Structure formats: structure tokens, C-alpha cells
Amino acid sequence: MRWESLQYKHFGIYQDEALGRFTEDPVHLVHFLEAKPTERALDLGTGNGIIPLYANALYGCPFAGLDTDDRQLSLARMSAERNGQAIPFYCLDVSEAARTLGYGQFDLVTMNPPYYSAASAGEDPQRARQRHSDRLADFVQAAFDLLNNGGRLCLCYRPDGLADLVALLREKRLEPKKLELRVQAKRGKLVLLEAKKLAKPGMDIFVSAGAE
Numbered sequence: 001m002r003w004e005s006l007q008y009k010h011f012g013i014y015q016d017e018a019l020g021r022f023t024e025d026p027v028h029l030v031h032f033l034e035a036k037p038t039e040r041a042l043d044l045g046t047g048n049g050i051i052p053l054y055a056n057a058l059y060g061c062p063f064a065g066l067d068t069d070d071r072q073l074s075l076a077r078m079s080a081e082r083n084g085q086a087i088p089f090y091c092l093d094v095s096e097a098a099r100t101l102g103y104g105q106f107d108l109v110t111m112n113p114p115y116y117s118a119a120s121a122g123e124d125p126q127r128a129r130q131r132h133s134d135r136l137a138d139f140v141q142a143a144f145d146l147l148n149n150g151g152r153l154c155l156c157y158r159p160d161g162l163a164d165l166v167a168l169l170r171e172k173r174l175e176p177k178k179l180e181l182r183v184q185a186k187r188g189k190l191v192l193l194e195a196k197k198l199a200k201p202g203m204d205i206f207v208s209a210g211a212e
Contacts, residue, residue, distance in 0.1 A: 001075070003082070011057040011083050013050060014075040022050040025190055026112045029156045032180055032192040033110065035059040041108040042066060042101070042146060044094055044139055049076025051110050052087050061108070065089045066097055094138050098145035109143040111155045136165075140172045147174075147197045154195075159188035175199040180206045 001016045015021050030051055035041060037060040043051040046065030053076070056063040064087060067073055073089045080087040092100055113136055143153045153174050157165050159181065166176055174195040182190040 006054055006057065008054070008057055011053065011085075013048065013053055013079045014082075015048060016071075016075060019048070019069075019071055019075070022047065025156045026050045027054065028182060028190060029110065029112060029154060029192055030054045030058060032156075032194070033059070033108070033154050035061045035108060037061050039107040040105070041110065042097075042106045044097070044109060044111040044142060045113060046072075046076060046089065047112075048072045049079055049087070049089060051112065052076070052089075053079055053083065053085065055110070056085050056087055057083070063087055064101075066092050066094070066101075068093055094135070094142040097142045101146065103145055104148040104151075106146045107148060107151050109146050109151070109153045111139055111143070111153075113139050113155065113157070115158045115161065137168060137172075140168055140174065144172050144174055144197060149198050151197050152194055153197070155193055157191045157193065159191050162191050165191075165193070169193075169195045173198055175201060176203050178204045178206075180208055182208045184209070 001014055003012050003014055005012045033055060035055055039061045041055065041061055041063045043063065043065045046052060046067045049065050052063035052065040055061065065076055068091060070091055073091055076089045147153065169176055174197055176193055176195045177199060178194040180192040181188050
């Protein structure tokens, strides 16, 4: 376990190589949020808390995190305490989130979900848990239940899964409203997407070039 700076004021985060380190994807997502200080926010599948820790530092909004991995949540709580941040981290499955924390209680829900449904042969079990899941629909349903009407879901995802993601969001009555495609070497590398609960159709699309 080691302490690493978040490159913003005094804020940092504890990471443990054995539990898996966060990538740059959630960092891009935090900048995409453009959260307001008054928005009450919750991160689903928070891991070591990178999204709540960084977003709370950057925007000052009240953020919370939820995961089922006690080891990662322990790191998140230690980071928040060292940073002086009042961020609650809950050990809960997404299926229990709304019943426990309240239906329609959040203005903003975030997630950096596993991108793939099946693990590769011989893949490290911890990395497989972070990268692979067949529960995206459960996460999206939880977001709908947790958000107030007009509340925002912001997430990052892989470009080749965009069609299925948009179809799922619309099925769950979360209307895609803003999309940023991050491009590297002329190819899409990451999708950042904002959807609003019970909103009307209409989406703004942006393209951002990454480092070559």
C-alpha cells in the first residue's frame, strides 16, 4: 500500500498494487462531470474511491461511494480521513442501494463499470473482477432508482459497446444527453456519457483528442 498524490492541492489516495490500481478513465470521468457544489452524488462500484475522492476535492459536492469489496473500501476510507474529506463509503451491493440509501435521493450517480462480460484465461482474479461483469443492467437500474427526476448518470465505457449501452439506458428510462468520445491515433478509446432520468431525447456529442 502506498500514498499517491492526486495532483490537486493536498489531496491523495492510497493504492494497493495487489488490489489493482485505477486507470486514467475515472479521472477523465471526473472532469466530464462538471458537478455543482450542491449536487448530492453517489459512485457505484467505487473501488478505492478515486471518483468520490477526486470529485469532492475538485467540485466540493457531497459525494459517497458504494462497493462490495471491504479491502478497497478500507483504502477509500483511509484516503478520505487523511485528506480531511467527509465521504461515506458503504459496503453494499447495487441491488440493495436504493432500499438502503433511499429512492430518488441523489442528483448525480457515477460509475466506471467493468467493460467486458467474460474474463480471459489465466487473467489475474483481482483484475478480472474489475474488468469483467455481466451486471451492467443491474448498475443502470440502481442508478435509475437512486436518482431524482432529472438527475444525472455519468459513466465511462468502451466505444465498441456504445450501441448496447445506449439501448440499455433508454430501456431503463435514462436518456443519453451528452457524449464525449476520447480519440487516440484516430480511433475511439473511451466514451464518457451523461444520461438524465426521464428526460426528452436530444444529445450533444463532443470529440477530444488524447495523447498520441
